[in-house]
Each structure stands twice: as structure tokens, then as C-alpha cells.
Amino acid sequence: MADAKNKKYVYFFGGQKSEGKAEMKSLLGGKGANLAEMVNIGLPVPAGFTITTEVCTYYYNNGKKYPKVLKEQVKKAIANIEKVMGAKFGDSVNPLLLSVRSGARASMPGMMDTILNLGLNDVTVAGLIKKTNNPRFVYDSYRRFVQMYGDVVLGLKPKDKHEHDPFEVIMDRKKEEKGITLDTDLTADDLKDLVAEFKVAIKEKTGHDFPESPEEQLWGSVGSVFGSWMNERAIVYRKLNNIPASWGTAVNVQSMVFGNMGEDSGTGVAFTRDPANGENIFYGEYLFNAQGEDVVAGTRTPLPISELEKQSPVIYKQLDKFRKTLEKHYKDMLDIEFTIQQGKLWMLQCRVGKRTGFAAIKMAVDMVKEKLIDKETAILRIDPNQLNQLLRPVFDAKEKNKAIAEGRLMAKGLNAGPGAASGRIALSAIDAEKMAAKGDKVILVRVETSPEDIKGMNASEGILTARGGMTSHAALVARQMGKVCVAGCGKLVIDYAKGTVSVEGKDIKLKEGDYLSIDGSTGEVIAGSINTKPSEVIQVLIEKTLDPKDSDVYQTYDSLMNWADKFRKLGLRTNADQPDQAENAIAFGAQGIGLCRTEHMFFGEDKIRSMRKMILSDTVEERKAALAELLPLQREDFKGIFKAMKGYPVTIRTLDPPLHEFLPHAKKEIQEVADALKVSAKKIEEKIASLHEFNPMLGFRGCRLGILFPEITEMQARAIFEAAVEAIKEGYKVKPEIMIPLIADVSEFILQEEIVRRVAKEVMAEHKTKFPYLVGTMIELPRAAITADDIATRAEFFSFGTNDLTQTAFGLSRDDAGKFLPLYVEKELLPADPFETLDQRGVGELIKIAVEKGRKTNPSLKVGICGEHGGDPASVEFCHKVGMDYVSCSPFRVPIARLAAARVVVSEKKSKKK
């Protein structure tokens, strides 16, 4: 990027009007854009300016240098602040103090650097003391500034927990000298001494003096904020949240206001609605005589916002008015920060508030009812995966009551992230990761969490902290991750050294690795393991133990699903092999079965025996005899499914897995099977050996079985059609769709299709019935996708088996990828694990080719997906875009897929409007 002389890099805000506005988030970052907007809608904001994200990009593209014109623009902006705030930067009489904060396009709480009280030096300190007449406050600010500057800008902050912060060491020594324990007991003189000692420490550690020049302080701080864009935890956070590094951060320089100027000062954070359960109440916390960091860091436990109404009704009324103004203006729930300086209320930040999935859904539905937003907006506002939180288990009430009766209730904290979680205690993020990697369910228990812990939090089922409020780091991050969280459980005593967790006044003592249960909806912390039970939605829909009228949660879910169904164009099916699964899926909104795997049916005691007989057959006759035993059993299975599906289409896949999967492998088991089937163990062993394959995924399976042993396909077709006849006779409608797996060439399909159609004809003739049926195929091999035009001349439907298609397109066995695929995702070689979310660039392209080619030779071709991607929101959107008719996923993913299918329609509509 070349230097542009006239380019605007600095945007002023404050007074009556800002140069920026809310829509300029890409350029000004979220914080800067919203500060500007708040000024524009008349809210009191301390004046300041935003250095744009383009400077950040420039900075990294040009060897960490700034555009030449930046300095001049900053100078002008500072002059502007001085005018609005009536103070002067570096002045010995009326000094202006500044904060320097990061502000990226997307919120990255606590990931980057912040410098407060900038502009203090030995000269301005004097002016400020005169002005405030509060030397203790001034020296406390100075002490904090020097420490912060030393830690952050000059890099004295220890890199790991085993080192000590040099400033903390000095402070501790000072307190010891004085025989005090609290920072607040330090006097103005003590603090003045500390400032001097801090400066000596800085000189010692860095070889340079602490910079007295406010200008130098400012540029040091700006550089530090830009630098923090590339610190390790910011990089990790971006990866977890899919934020591109190229976005860069803006830097906000703003005049300081102080909540710690005495008892008529204070600071707080609030949400315009409850971020945990979504209720429409003013929700927040504040502290008098404190700075913002005191609230967020969780070092002091703040008061709920409702207390403010009592303590300071005027301020509360003003704040509540701002809350309403903001919600009306932004049409969303907001997260705000405010400071009261000597009785005057200042707004320091506003942004769309993070919330649990649960709250997101409730708010979206409520706001539609409040006519604040329309249904389309509501749908776009919910990440389909958040629906999981509505479906998330709660504790089994009996077990929980029993645990409480047994005295296992340890304490109650804040209900910071809803849901119920039970698992083994980990006392550090690293241990949590390790335990989770071994397959344990983990509850991470910490005094408080910090940005360094996010990987470990991500690996845990739930998070429990002893300190910090609803807006503490733990609470914020847990909600965003959709984790169960109980925060600020003050009675908890956590001893990292001994590896124990106990409770004041109780004799429960747990060790790392012990079971612990937390209820993020109530805040309860209970020793031991408790089984969880289904959510209210599940209780209404699946268990039918709860009346829908009695469940607000269900009502919210139901409204949302109804809206989604109005918008979505994709059909929804489910993957189910059993009648009960099919029924669940219907309750969740499925309109058919997209994949019924017949092989799962063969694992029942009676069936596996006949199946093994069939595999061990030496002749066609023997094989046919074994198949004849299987026929009535399969028929019963299919009949049950047809009845459960009440006339919805049912796609049944013919036998797919390699035959060796049905044989026993352990010596003892082999002998048992041999005895049961009255053959020698040697015969079974020989068969197993003969079925051994180097690469079974690419071996004798799928339609290849039915081509070598047409009698298998014949039996399965007969079972399906006879089941259909029986179901029809009992008054049901049926729509069987027979699906041939692992087709590479249309010639294979034809051979199998001919058998299916012949048997259909025979069965219909034998029973003098007629019913519709389809014969189609899975598209799960690249060659099938490429020759889809051939295959579609015969197949009536395609169903994409994206698991196998991903494996073959990538040449990657899912079972064997564990050695390198995690590294690939970590190194961003691939944007995501292609088995979790469909690889649109490669596998998706094959799907597009197949859909286009298939529809070319068969315009009425029905197209769907039945791989596990069918329940992944991004993949569902893709399926809509390539013009599929339906997606099929596991029953519990059906609501998620419904919402995803609606969202893509709404987004398309919105982007067309633009």
C-alpha cells in the first residue's frame, strides 16, 4: 500500500457529532464505530478519536511503520479533544489524560492491550492534584499507569505464571513494610514512592528511563496495541472464532473519565437484557469508587444493577433511558460500559451483547413479538448450532434432589451459562485439554479465568470460577462457546498447589480428577456425578412428559421453527434405522427418511446368525437358504419403519459394509459362532482371512456385494416390497425409495436396478397391489459425480454420501487421519475439518458437477444429501445453493438443519435487495 497524502486515518468523536458512525465497523472497529454512533444519537461520551484498521494493515505490510500523514492527523484530533473536554494534553495545570484501547471489527474481549491514564508524568501529576484536590487518587492513577505501561508497552509482564510481575513484587514488599494487606490501605505517599520505585525497576530491566513525554507515551501505547493484534492468544482467539488476521484492529484514543474519584464516582457494565436466559430485564453490575477493570477482572464482586436504582436513582433513571434509546436504535440487545465521574454519567462503550444460544433465541423471538425486528432478522440472528442449547440436557431431577439431600450441594454461584454438566475436575486449562484428549468429560475449576485459558475452556464441558461476575471473562467466553458456566462462586476454596477444591464451612473436599456437577441455569455446584436428562423441548416433543403450554422454552422453540419452515425451501429428512428413531425425527420436523442403513438391522442376535451363515456359504444355494432366513426378519424391520413414517418417503440403502464386519474376530467369539452355526472354527477363520483387505474402504463393499451376490439385493428388495404390501394392508401409505450404494458407473446401477424392479413387479403381481417406489443411488465416489449424467439416465434420485465422497476426493481415511488432520486444521491448511463441515471448494465442486450433469439428462432427478454434513449449518446452506431437494441428518440435528435451511433463503433475499 502506497502512502496516500490525503487519506483519512483518524476519525474524531465527541461533543455533539462524530466523524464516524456505526456502519463503519470495518474501518473503525466495533468499539470506535459504536462510540461515534453513541455521540451521534446524543449520548454522553468522553471525546476521543479512532485510528483506523487500515493503519494496522499498513503497519504490518510496511515493516511496522505508520503512514507519514498519521502524526499530523493525530495531532489535530488531540487538539479537538482538548477543545471539547476543556483540558490540555501534557499540561501542568489542567492535564488531559487519555486511554488507548484496541477495537477490532469483531469483539475480542481481553485479547489485546489497553493503556489507561496516559499523559501522567511528574509535571502533569502536580496539575492534576491541584485540579482534583485528591493526591491519593492521582498517585494511585500514576502508579497504575506506570505499572501498566511497564507491563504492556515495555514488556515487563511475565510470560508465564512461574515468573513474578516485578511491579507486584515491589508492591508486595511495600505492603509488607507497612504491615498492610489491601492496596486501598496504601497512602498517597506510599503510592508516590511506588511510582519512583517502579521507574527505577523499568530503568533496570529495560536500560531506558520511563518516558515522561506524553507524546512518546501515546505512540508507545498505540504501537503496543497494534502489536498485540499478533500476540499468541489473539491469534488463537481469531482461529476459534474465524476472524481473518487481515482485518486488523483499530486503536481508540479517548479522554479518561474516572470512576474511582470518590464515592460519587463509579463504574459498571450492563446488558440491555439478560444474556443468559434472554429475559427483557436490565441486567448488569457496578461498583462505586472503582475503575472498569475492577468490574471485569472479577477481583471485586460487584453489585447488581438493581441496587443502583436504590443507591443513585437519578443516575439509574438516566442509564435506563439510555438502555431503551440504544435498543430502539440498534434493534438488538446491547452490552454497555459506563462510568460515573463525580456524579456525571459517561458512556464508554456499547456493542451488540454476547449471549447464550438460549438467550439469543428467546430475545429474537421476543423482539419479533415486540415488533422491534421482523421474522427474517430473527432468523438471521440465531446461529443454528445455538439451538443445541435449547435441546441441551438438564440434570435428572431425582438424582439432583438426592444429591442435595445427601449434602452434596457445595455452593451456589452465578448462573452464567445454562445447561447441566457433570465431569472430572481439572484445575488448569492445560490439564483440562489433556484430560479431554483422553476422552474424559471435564469441568474446569479456576479462581478466575484469563485469555490464556480459552483452549482449555473449549475442551471442557463446563466452567466453574470462584471469582468474577456475570460479565467476567469466564462468563463471557463460556456463553459464547455455549459452555455450561457457574461463575463467582465465592465460597469455593481452590488450592492449586494441593490440587483440591473445598468449600468454606463445609467438610467436602474434592481432588483434581474427582467428579463434579454444575448447573449453569441455577448456579448450583454439586459434588459427584449426576446424570443429566433431556431439555424441556425434548420432554415435550420426544418424551411427551411435559405439556407444551407449560414450557416457555418449548413455545420459543416452536415459534422459531414455524417461522423457519415458512422460509426454507429444502426438504428435511433424517437418517434412521429404527422405528423409534424415525418417530423422534418426525417430532423434530423431519418429513422422510433419507438414509435407512439396512446393515444396522443385521446386528440383532437372530439376524447376525443368519447373516453369518450367508457369509460363510460356499454355494449360491447355501447363500439363498441363509437369505431366506433373513427375509422375514428384514421384512418386519421395514414394516415397522414404514408404519412409523406414516406415508413419508423412506430411502433404504441396500447392503453396504464389507462382509468381514459381520464376522467375529476374537478367538473365543469365533468358537462360539462356530458352535452355533455348526461349522468348524477353522472355516470361519479362513473366511475372515479370505475377506481380509488392505484397504477395506476401497474394497469389496457397497453395490459390489450385490453384483457378485445378486441374491442379496434380491432378498432385500423382496423384504422391502413385501413390507410395503403388509403396511398398505394395515392402512398405511408407503413410499419406498431403494438406494444402491457405492456406484462408480451406471452399468453397476443398471444391474442392481433391474433386480429391484423385477422383484417389485413380482411382489406387486403376487399381492395384486400397486404402490409407487423409486430406485436411485448414492453419489459417494468421485467417478460417480463425474459420470452423473450417465447415472441419471437410470437413477430416479441421487443422495450424496459426503462422508465417503470426502474420503475419496481427499484420499483420506477418516479412521487414519488422526495423525495429521488436527495439524492441518491447526495450521489452517484447510479451513475446517472436512468431515465436520463440507469442503465446498473441492468436494462441493464435485457435488455441483454431479447435480448439474444429473439434471441435464434427467430434469426430474430428486437430489439430497445423507452424509453427516446434512446436519451442519454451513453445509446445509451449501446444499440449498446447489439446488438440492432435501437434506437428511440425524434426528437431533433436524431442528438445526431446519433453521439453517431458512437462514440461507433469508440471506439470499437480503443480498438480492442490496
Next chain:
Amino acid sequence: MADAKNKKYVYFFGGQKSEGKAEMKSLLGGKGANLAEMVNIGLPVPAGFTITTEVCTYYYNNGKKYPKVLKEQVKKAIANIEKVMGAKFGDSVNPLLLSVRSGARASMPGMMDTILNLGLNDVTVAGLIKKTNNPRFVYDSYRRFVQMYGDVVLGLKPKDKHEHDPFEVIMDRKKEEKGITLDTDLTADDLKDLVAEFKVAIKEKTGHDFPESPEEQLWGSVGSVFGSWMNERAIVYRKLNNIPASWGTAVNVQSMVFGNMGEDSGTGVAFTRDPANGENIFYGEYLFNAQGEDVVAGTRTPLPISELEKQSPVIYKQLDKFRKTLEKHYKDMLDIEFTIQQGKLWMLQCRVGKRTGFAAIKMAVDMVKEKLIDKETAILRIDPNQLNQLLRPVFDAKEKNKAIAEGRLMAKGLNAGPGAASGRIALSAIDAEKMAAKGDKVILVRVETSPEDIKGMNASEGILTARGGMTSHAALVARQMGKVCVAGCGKLVIDYAKGTVSVEGKDIKLKEGDYLSIDGSTGEVIAGSINTKPSEVIQVLIEKTLDPKDSDVYQTYDSLMNWADKFRKLGLRTNADQPDQAENAIAFGAQGIGLCRTEHMFFGEDKIRSMRKMILSDTVEERKAALAELLPLQREDFKGIFKAMKGYPVTIRTLDPPLHEFLPHAKKEIQEVADALKVSAKKIEEKIASLHEFNPMLGFRGCRLGILFPEITEMQARAIFEAAVEAIKEGYKVKPEIMIPLIADVSEFILQEEIVRRVAKEVMAEHKTKFPYLVGTMIELPRAAITADDIATRAEFFSFGTNDLTQTAFGLSRDDAGKFLPLYVEKELLPADPFETLDQRGVGELIKIAVEKGRKTNPSLKVGICGEHGGDPASVEFCHKVGMDYVSCSPFRVPIARLAAARVVVSEKKSKKK
């Protein structure tokens, strides 16, 4: 197909002018078209007519019925024959006799039915006796006709060898009664009796009388010929020769001429040049007083055509003139059949003659020199695979001389198919198939072969027969298949019952399964096994033991290759891992290495040890130490190859196979390795277990190794570039091309490319040298093909790894496909084994996509193929058509690929002209 009233189904030939001509082969079949053409160029041909192939198609599409107009057209054609031949069909005075023969578009010798002497009955017999005054000849003809008609049309011919032909049984009884052994000793009356007895047998077996009506005889015979198009051996033959069933056969009805009307009659077959070695001499065989079947069936051993010049100089002169006329007219070597009836020469058939690959090449080259054809025609006339015959081994002279000295020379037969073969004796086609399936090399030894034997012949290395000439079934089919063949070895005594082969007058007796060696170039049959040695071309080019001037074979080869090189546009490279392989390839015309597999280099004693150390490393440091040991060894390997390739480009693939391939697997071997490496056996076993994969082909291999262990790629890059530096210092030019395997996404490529380029820079800087090099990738995964536009932004070349691309596109492991792939090919689910010849429809489409996409983002992208398909002629043509720059194949396939690359250019040119 609807009946067309005016459609012409019957084409007359004879007299001065025919209704058909040579170009009408699709409609008239080869035989019919050429009979018409011979009439047109003035050769004497017995009059007749051809029922077109369209009738055959109609017949099978319409429930074995004929078009309505056919009868009338046949009637008219018979009237025409009667006019030209001056005889009348079914006449009691001057009866016309007819033959009915099949005649498909492509020759299918002996596969379909033939009926001779048609028109004979108790009435016409009398007329013919009066006319010829030769009752014995007439009754012999009648006897033959009734037998043939009974066997073929009425279906009395036994279906397998254990049954007896009812007519042969009657004949044998008659001869016994008469106390005679030869058919020729039967008198006219005996024959007359036999006719009567045959008719009784027919009535008994079929319930119907033998049809006396010549009309009925004619339509019965025509139906039988059409029916034989679908008999089993015809179907097998078509499959082996890629002849579509939809082509159908024509039927030729022609007036009979008789070579068995006495000593002034005779019959023969001939080639206008020697079909075995291609020499320009009149080559054929004849018998006086015999019918054609006597020559072809090998039941009497005929005289060479040169004898005819002595026995009947006038006829010989006339025939030799016809030979020249035909070659000049057809511009090719022809296979002709003739009959002399009472001193008059009739031509019965001419067609382009089958020949050995060896002869095909020699004739094509000679005919260019004779100015009969141009170079383009010569190139089109040779199937590139025929070049194999020029490269085919001959016996090691020393061993053979020793064998002869030891008295192991059993006999000498006709040199019917050139080359040397050694293997185990099989005495039936079925046994030959079975033995070959077990992996044995087989020599099929038969008294004579018949069409039922073709599968077994195909499975054998060589064929040896006791009876039959150069034009016997065995000789014809063997030459076509490119098999070594010694025919008509009359001294051989083959006892099927005892399973032995011995020689008259010698006490050598071999049993089935014993070793036998045959030399198809000399006709020698030698007991025991003899090692083979290279052909003359190999001796000149590779062994350099023969002066090119002394080898006609080499000169022919060389001319052809020079012409091919003038036409072809594809570059030619070879797959070679060793300097000697590289040198061979250059001798065969390769201009570079397209695939050097570095892993093959790791299997030397010293290298495998370091390799194993590397694999067993627990830390990066250990791994680097082991790699440091490998570096100088790899460097030496590469240097050798660079020097051998003399400045041609060398494409080196970085490490590809799964690491477990380098570890021992047997207990004992593991212990040895453990001792050698001074680690515990347990550690090795654990490593093997940790490297175990469910689907290793889709596992931890290819670039995935280099991504997890970048130090491997780094070492290999260093070895390559340091070798380049050393070779340059010794005065060689080098063009290394580093190829990264198993890329699925450009991001993988970038990681590996960056290492290679960094190392290149380092090595060039260290040695103050510069040289050009490329970094490219294999395209062997469908996803790579689909995202080729991304990959080509970084890769400088693509090389298609069609083995893996075929495996992943089909979802088919080559190692595991044995269970079903043969059935697929047999059932024609796939046109060919996709591992032998490239699947153009599917895999080819992926290649096309990749080439197009790749060139779009990188117009200078170099594109080649290095899978085994690079040496398959059809696949080479495909590579040319999709615009590749080169093909790479194994050294011995290079000449074949050169020719294939030229042929496709010539064909394209010819089809443009049209």
C-alpha cells in the same frame, strides 16, 4: 427397425460386375465386400450374393424373423447366379450347388457356421452324377453335406468332447465292416449307403426328415449362420477382440466350386507376404484333390506354394499375377483362398492378412520403401503393442546350444509365431487357464487347436501343435494374440489320456507340468527350461553387443521410430530410479525422467538402516541426525541419475509411501533390526503398531509425511540440489524438477514448495552456482484435479499419477479389487480394467478438468502423466488429446508410447482431411 419395402438386403457378385465393393464392409462383412471387389477388379470368382449385416440386426431385434422383402430378393439373386454359372438350383439335370458362409465386418476365423454343397438331394445327385461322370465324388459331396447339415443346422454336433458325433459313429462302423481305415477307401456305394444311414439317424434324433427341398436347405443354413453369431465361442472371441455384438454378421451364399474333382483340381490358401516374418515372398500351402477345409483344419499337411510352380506352372503364374494385382489394389498384404476345379482357377476369398507384430512392422516399413504406402499409413498400420514382438526375448544362445548338445531337442515344427517361450506343459486349454491362474508360465501342447481353446491359448506363453500348417487355427490365432507358436510338429506323440508328450523315435517323454521350451522363430521344440535373452533391438540398444548394421530387425525398428518421432507432438519421458534404467530409457528414446521414486533408493542395505532410524526417532533432533546420515547417500543417487540423463529434465518425487513399508514385519527380522539399531524389539513393534492404518492408501503418506516432518523434505531437497551442484561441477547440465506427491489442496503444496525453494536458495548461495529447477506436483487425488486452478497458481508442473487417481476416483483399491474387478471386466460393466488402460470417461474427465483449470491460472503450466498408463497406447492417445506436454512410462514401454503418440497425430490429420 420397421420393414422397409424398397430396402436392399441382398447384393449380388459374379460375372463382370458386383453390386457391392470393398468399402462396404460394414454392410456386407469383410468376406462379401472383398468377393465383390475381386469381381470388380477382374478376378474369377464363383457367382453369389451377400445377405447384409442389417438383416442380422433385424433378425435379433425382431424375435429371429427376417424382413419380408428378403425372400424375393434372394430369389432374384439365385436367378442371377444361375444365369452367370449356367446351372439351376435344384435342377435334376444341371444342378447348382451353393455354399453358405458367415462374413462379419471383422474376421472371426472358425467362430461361426459354414454349410457346403447345399442343393444336393436324391434328385440333384442323379443330375450331378450324369454331369460329372464321377459318382464317388458326388456321393462323397452328398455325404459331407448331409453330415454338415445335420451337425450344424439340425444341431446334432456333440456339445462336448465326451459325446460322439452320431455321423462319425456310423462312418467308423462302416469302415470297420469294410475293413478299411481311410475315408478315401470308401466307395461310391459305401457313401451312398452312408447318406441313407445318416438320414435315418437324423429322423431318429430330430423326429423330422432330412429336408430334400433345396429352398428349405438354403433357409435352414442361413438361419444357422445368423444363429451362430451368438454362440458362446463367437461371444468370447468378440470380447477378446473388442468386436461389438451390434455389428452383426452378413451371410454369403455362393456357387460351389470343387477342389476335389480329381487330380486336376485342388485348393489352397496363401499370403501375399510371409505373415510370420514379413518377408516379401509368396507364402502359402495347397493340396490337390481336396476341399478347403482339408487345408485349414490341419488334417492333411499341405504342400508349400512354391511346389505349385513345379506341379502346375500355368496356374501358379496366374495366381502369382493375381497376388500382385491384389497387393497393388489393396496396398496391403492379403490372405487369399483359391480353388482349382478341373484346371480352372477360382478365387474364393481375399482379405487383409493377419500377421505377427514383427511381420506387421517389417511389411509396413518395406511397403513405404516400395512406395506402395506412405509413412503415415505405415504408422497407422501398426498396433503399438506389436512393438513388443520386436523387443521380445529370444533364447539364450549358450543355454539353447547346451540343451541341444544334451539331446534335449525333441523336434522341429513350423515357426508360426516368433519369440521364445519356456514354461510348464498343459495338455488342455482348461488346464492351461488353471495353471496360469496359479502363476505358472504355460506352454499349451495340443494335437491341434480349435476355437473352443482360445481362452486357454490366451493364458499360455506359447502354443505347440502336432498337426496343421502355417494357416492352421493354432498358427492364425497365436499370431494374432502375439503368442509364441510352433505348429505342425508332426513327430510329436501326444497322449491326452496318459498326460504325456513324446517324440517318435526318441526316448524323451515329458509329462503334463514338465518344463518345455519352444522357439517360434525357428520351430524348435526343446525339453526342459531355457532362459530367454533379449531381442536384437535390445542387443543393439541396451546390451550394445550387436552392430546395428548387422541387424535387419533393428533397422526396421529404427526407421519406424524415426518416422514416429517426426509426427508425434508429445514429449517422452521414463519412470526410472537408477542410472542404468535411465540409460536404457534414453536408448529407447526417452527425453527425460518423468518419475524418479526416491523411496526405491532407500532399500539399499546402508540406506534402509538410516531410514529405519529416522522412522524410529522420538524427537526432531533424532530424526534430523538420521536424515543427516541419509543425505550423502541420496545425493550420490541423484548425482548418478543427473549424469546419466545428460541434461534432460529429471522429475524427482519426494518421499511418498507409508513409513511402515520401511520397517520389518517378521519376528526374526524385527530382532535383527533391533540389534543393528541398538534399540529394543519392543520399540520397533510399538512403532509398527502405531503406524498401523485401516486404509494405508488413504493414510499417512505422500506430502503428509513432509508436512508433519518438514525435515524429511528439507533433506531430500538438499540432496537433490547438492547433487545438481556436483554434477554441474563435473561438466553436466542438470534440470531437476521436484515433485510433491498426494496434494489435495494448494496449501499443502505451498508448505512443501517453500522448503524446497529455501533449500535451493541456500545451496546455490553456499556453492555460488545457479541452475534452473522447477517445483510441481502430482495430481493423483480427485480434489487436486478439481482445485487444479488453485494449485497451478503455485505449481510449475502437473504430473498425473493415474494409478492413485484411478483408485480414489473409483473408490477401488488395486490390491483388493481381485474379488470383483475380473467379473466387472467379464460382464462388461467396464470396457477394460481401468488400471490397465485409462478410464477416459471418468478418470479422464477429471484429468481434462485439471488440465483446463490448471492452464487457466498458469498458462505456462507443464503437464504430463507418470502413472503406468503412460505406456498404454490408448491412454497415450488420450494424453495427446487433452493437451499434455509429455507422457512418462517404464523404459521398455518408451518405443510403444512413441509410436502411439505418432499414431494419434496421424489419425487426427486423416480425420481432418475427411
